[in-house]
Amino acid sequence: MSKSLIPSQALLSTFSRxxxxxxxxxxxxxxxxxxxxxxxxxxxxxSSEPRMYNTVEEARSRYRSGPFxxxxxxxxxxxxxxxxxxxxxxxxxLERERVAxxxxxxGKPKVGxxxxxxxxxxxxxxxxxxLGRYTLVYFGFSHCPDICPEELxxxxxxxxLIEESPERKGMEKGMLPVFITCDPARDTPAVLKEYLGxxxxxxxxxxxxxxQVKAVCKAYRVYFSTPEGVKKGEDYLVDxxxxxxxxxxxxDFVEAIGRQHSPEQAAALIRGHMGDWVRRxx
Amino acid sequence: xxxxxxxxxxxxxxxxSADGAPIAPDRSQRARCWEHRDAYFSCLExxxxxxxxxxxxxxxxxxxxxxxxxxxxxxxxxxEYFKKRRVVEYKRDETLKRLQAEGAQGTYVKPGQAGKP
Numbered sequence: 001m002s003k004s005l006i007p008s009q010a011l012l013s014t015f016s017r018x019x020x021x022x023x024x025x026x027x028x029x030x031x032x033x034x035x036x037x038x039x040x041x042x043x044x045x046x047s048s049e050p051r052m053y054n055t056v057e058e059a060r061s062r063y064r065s066g067p068f069x070x071x072x073x074x075x076x077x078x079x080x081x082x083x084x085x086x087x088x089x090x091x092x093x094l095e096r097e098r099v100a101x102x103x104x105x106x107g108k109p110k111v112g113x114x115x116x117x118x119x120x121x122x123x124x125x126x127x128x129x130x131l132g133r134y135t136l137v138y139f140g141f142s143h144c145p146d147i148c149p150e151e152l153x154x155x156x157x158x159x160x161l162i163e164e165s166p167e168r169k170g171m172e173k174g175m176l177p178v179f180i181t182c183d184p185a186r187d188t189p190a191v192l193k194e195y196l197g198x199x200x201x202x203x204x205x206x207x208x209x210x211x212q213v214k215a216v217c218k219a220y221r222v223y224f225s226t227p228e229g230v231k232k233g234e235d236y237l238v239d240x241x242x243x244x245x246x247x248x249x250x251x252d253f254v255e256a257i258g259r260q261h262s263p264e265q266a267a268a269l270i271r272g273h274m275g276d277w278v279r280r281x282x
Numbered sequence: 283x284x285x286x287x288x289x290x291x292x293x294x295x296x297x298x299s300a301d302g303a304p305i306a307p308d309r310s311q312r313a314r315c316w317e318h319r320d321a322y323f324s325c326l327e328x329x330x331x332x333x334x335x336x337x338x339x340x341x342x343x344x345x346x347x348x349x350x351x352x353x354x355x356x357x358x359x360x361x362e363y364f365k366k367r368r369v370v371e372y373k374r375d376e377t378l379k380r381l382q383a384e385g386a387q388g389t390y391v392k393p394g395q396a397g398k399p
Binding site for chain 1: 303
């Protein structure tokens, strides 16, 4: 600013001095215009005050744009854009890591835990069988009117999306989809086999005694309202929580996936965790 | 309406699985049940009936054919569940509309996140 002020102050003082001496006023003003002309360039005919300001600004911007070239500009934009992309990626990764590690270690809320059930082929299945691969656990019952079938269709789509993904290739085993019934009285192994066969061949149905199912629901913090000791052929519904539980290869809970996630969003979320896992354990 | 011609008067007896337990309705049975549910509900809508359990007599008078089709193709626990859920959803939509009219803003959480199965 000071640089630009010096000439203008000098000009103003000449101008005011010339105003005091009436005779030379017209002459000095003319001189002033002549002296300004080379500086202002094509702005000669605009009003005098902004003209002086603009001149200085123009000079400054010309000075500033001195080292600028197209190459420098493109380089600047490219490095900026790649930095933004990198930060975004890292932010998403750290967020996933935070979610995944939140349930590890001491003093953290635990979802999941030991259980002992049987598969739809009547083979014993415990929490040990979940280890070594990501597992997606869903609780439901086969006589469910509309939400479970919708969610199981979603799950089937998720299974396919993940199986095709590059992240799955980095894992030794693919994701294991598990359906645990909340209604053991009606959902025998054979019923689950028939029922789940309609959705996806990879799905593993788990059932057991009422006490065993109660225990696994408690471990997964699943609320359910199956009446104990129902009579055969009785028609009733089971109220239960409707979340998918993603468990990591160490058997720790990672994240819950709810009704608001589309199969594509859910698959992207799981793939993100799988990719992190592969990078961490390489 | 075409599909009433082929509908049974009562639910078909469920298939019995290898270990002797009745199998839950399969995909096509579910679809049939939902079709009849939708037909019944659109009849209720035409007749301005919200709660078909409270307004049982009116519903039976206006929508008896659809009601019979609904009950013949869905388990009775499903019928009751769908009827109740219709009321709940109606009330939810009304509340949302009222809140929007009052100028409330916010994110709409998809229904069913903590509901019945």
